[in-house]
Amino acid sequence: MNNIRNFCIIAHIDHGKSTLADRLLQKTGAISERDMKEQMLDDMDLERERGITIKSHAIRMDYKRPNGENYIFNLIDTPGHVDFAYEVSRALKACEGAILVVDAAQGIEAQTISNLYQAIEQNLEIIPVLNKIDLPGADPENIGQQIVDLIGCDYEDILHVSGKTGEGVDELLEEIVDKVPGPKREEDKPLRALIFDSIFNTYRGSIAYVRVMEGVLRKGDLFKFMSNLEEYYAEEIGYLKMKQEPTKELRAGEVGYVIGSVKSLQDVRVGDTITKVDNPAKEPIPGYQEAKPMVFSGIFPTDADDFEDLRAALEKLQLNDASLTYEPETSKALGFGFRAGFLGLLHMEIVQERLDREFDIDIITTVPNVQYEVELVEGDRIQVDNPSQMPAVGDIEAIYEPYIKASIITPADYIGPVMKLCQDRRGIYVNQLFMQNNRVEITYELPMAEVVFDFYDRLKSGTRGYASLDYEFIEYRKGDLVRLDILLNGDQVDALSSITHRDKAYHLGRKVCAKLKELIPQQQFEVAVQAAIGNRVIARDTVRAMRKDVTAKCYGGDISRKRKLLEKQKEGKKRMKQVGTVEIPQEAFLAVLSMDEDDR
C-alpha cells in the first residue's frame, strides 16, 4: 500500500494557510495541545510579528484514518506574498497535491490564481477549500462559484472549512488521502533527491531539505550534488517532524533532511539534485528556476567599523535565503557597503529588519531600483543595477528596463482608479476580464521600476484595500531613461543618483532638491542643492547658511539638560555623512522614498 501523501497549502496572502496547517498538525497529533500556538509553523520572529509567512515550512505527520489505516503526510505551508512566489514554486516540486485555500469572505485574489496555475503546471492534484466559513461575512455560495469557474470542478468538490474552529478539517484529512496520489516508489532506480529548501544551523551547518524522487538514500552514503559534483557523506538523515527525527534511510517518495559531513555546506543549492557517488543518476531533476532578484539597493553600515560585521551578517542570511544576493559596493558618500538584490520590496524590508534585529547592525539603505540593460555605442550590452554605475550619456546607445505583467483583481467599482494608477505609471493596457461577483481582473504591462516604489500601497488605498496584485517579469524593453544626479555644492552624491524616465526627470529633480533642502540641516555656509542630467542642471535649491544657533539661557538649572542634549547631538552628528564639506543626515538617502505621490 502506498501510504505517503506529499502536499502543500497554497493561497493568496492571509487566506489562512498557516492556521489551517495548525489544525492539521493538531488533529494528527503531530503537536501536543500543550505546545500548540497560533500559526505554529511561522517560527521566525518576523513572521510571528507581522503575521505572515515568509519562508516555506515542511512538516511530517502521521495520520490514522477512522478505518484504522496509517498514513504519512508531508505538508509544506507556503507564503502568500508575491515577493515569495518562488518559495511556492519550489514547494510544488516536492508534492503530488496542493490544497488551494480561498478565503470565503474575500474570494479569489491575484495570488490565488497565480499559485493555482503554478500547481496545475506541475500536474498536482488540486483540493479546493473554502476557508474561514465561520466568518459572518463568508459567502460560500458565490465564492464557491468563483472557484468552480476558475478550476472547472464541481461545487460539491469544494470543502467548507474553518481553520479557526476546525470545522471541516476531518473531511479535509480524508480528502487528502483519497485525492492526492501517493508518490511513485521507484526505489530501484539510481538516487535522485530534489533539494527544495535549505536552512543554516550554527552548530550543524547547512541542512538540505529533500524530496527523494527515485532510489534510496541511506545514512553514511557518499553522495554528490549534481550541479558541482562536490561529494559528502550523509552524516545524518531524518524526517522533518516538529523536531528533526533521525532515521536510517529516505526512500523514494519520502521527504526529509540531509546533513553532510562537512559543516560549511556552502554547496547546498535549492533546486539542485543529490545522487549517490556509486551508481549515480544520469540527469538532474529538470526545470528548476533560480529566484532572480528584481530590486536592488545599497546597504551601508552607519558606522564604518561595522563593515565586516555586515558582511558576516549578509553571509549568514544568505545561507537561509538563497534569493538574497549581494556584492561589495563603494560609495563616496556612504563608504564601504554592499549592493544587494531582493525579490521585492517586502523581501528588502525584511532583510533590512533582520540585519538590525538579529545582528544588531545599524545600516543606511539607498533608494531601491531595478536592474537595467544598457547597450553601449560600441556594441556591448551590460547590466546596471546601480544608478551611479550608469555609463556616461555619450557612451549609451540605448537603455532597456524590465517590464512586468501585472494582474490586478478588483471590485468593478474601482476600475477607474486602478487604470489611472497604471496609466500614471507608464502602464500599457492589455485587457480586462469580468469575473463572478462584480469583480474584474485587469491586466497591464508596466515598467518594473514604476511598481517597485509604492505602487502596491497606492493600489490598496485607491481601492479601499480590495484590490490584489500579482506580477511576473516579462521582458526588457527600450525606454527613454536618464540618470538624474544630485549635487551638493558641486559635489555629486553618488548614493542619490537615480534612473528615471525623461518626462519625469524635471519634476523628480525639483522635488528631490526641495526635499533635501528640508532634510539637510543648516551649516555654517550656504549649500547649493542641484539636480542634473549629465552636465545640465535642471533644478536647484539652497540651504541657507546658519545665522543663529545658540541657547538663550544657560544657568544652574539649565546646564545638565543642555549637556544631555549635546550628547544626543554628538550621537546624531556621528551618524551624519560627509559629501565634500557638506554634512547630510541619513534620512536624506531615502528622501525620494519619503515623498508624496504627487511629488513624484
Add this chain to the structure above:
Amino acid sequence: MAGLYIHIPFCKQACSYCDFYFVTQQKYKQEFVDELIREIYSHKDTRFTTDPIQTIYFGGGTPSLLTPAQTGSILEAIYSVFDVQAEEITLEMNPDDVTRDFLSGVKSAGIDRASMGVQSFDTDLLNFMHRAHTSGEALRCLELLQSSDFNVFTVDLIYGNPGQSLEVLEKDIETILQFDPPHISAYSLTVEPQTRLGKQVKLGRIVPPEDDKVARHFDLVVNKLKEAGIMQYEVSNYAKPGKEAIHNSNYWDHVNYLGLGPGAHSFWWEEDLKTAHRWSNKPDLRSYLKQEWEQPFEQETLNMQALAEERLMLGLRTRKGVASEELKSRYQFSFSEEQLQYIDRLSDEGKAIFDQNLRLTTKGLKIADTILLDILTK
C-alpha cells in the same frame, strides 16, 4: 567659595514661553517658606557649610510674590546655617509687584541686587507673552528702582518675538537705557515644547521668526548696548565693566552651588576630586512640602571628560572664553590636532580668537551651539 540658589515657585499667571517650575496657586506660600527654612537647616554642619557663601540668588517663579518679611526670614535662616560672606544677593522681581515699600522692605531684609523682569515695554508683545504687567507698570517699576537704594540692578529683555520689528526692539532698548542700568539680560525668545507657545508653534498657529531675523535682533542689541557702554560678556548678558553678575558668572566657571526649593539644581565639585556631582529637587511643590527634598530627584556624576566638555560649553558662551591653561590644569584637557585645525578655520572666518583663551567673536557667539558641537565631534 560657593553660591546659593533659592527657587520660589509662585507666579501670578503663566507666561506663554516659560518652562520654569511654578504654580499659580498662592495658597501654600507660608508653608513653603517654612519648608524652605527646614531644608536650609538640614544642611547645618554638613560639608556644604564649610565653603563660604559668596552669592545668594532668589529666582523663580516670582520671588517678589513673597513679602519682604518672608524673604527676610529665609535670609536669616541662611545666615545662621551657612558661612555667608556675600558679595551679591539678588532677588528677581516682576514689575507688577514692585512698590516703594516693597523695594525698601527687601533692601532692609538684606537684598542688594534687584533683577527686574520687564521683558518689553510694548503692549502687544507683553500680551503675546502673556505677562502679568503692563507697559506702564514696567516704566514705573524702573522709575522706583532708580530712586531707590538699589544701585545694583539688572533688567530682563526678550527679543526675537514673532512679528517683532527691529524698530520695536530698538524702542525697548532705548527705553531701558533711559534708566541707566548697570546690567541687562537680553534673551532671544526660545520656543520650549512644553509651553503654550510651544504648542501653538507645533499647531502652526505661530511661526517663529527666521534665524536671520533673530540674528539681526541680536546684532542690534549688542551694538546699541555697546554704544551705551554696556558690554556683552555672555550670550545673553551685558554689563558696564565691573558690574557683571557674580552669581551667574560662577555657574559658567564651575563654582559650587547649592540649590534649595522645588526644582532647584545643585552642583558640587570637591577640590582635587576627579568627579563632580549634580543633583536636583523634584519640581513639584506638593512633594516638596512632604519633605521629598531629603532625597535628590535626579542626580548625576560627572567625570573629567564630561566636566571638560561642560566647561567648554559654558565658557564659549562668555566673551572671555576659556583659557587653555585652565583646561589643562583643572580638566586635564587639551585640544586635538583636528580640533586645532577647526579652530584655525574659525579664526580665519572671524568667528573665534585663540590666544591664551579660546573665545568666540560676536559672529561666532551667534552660532555658539554649532561651533561647540563641531569642536566636540572633531
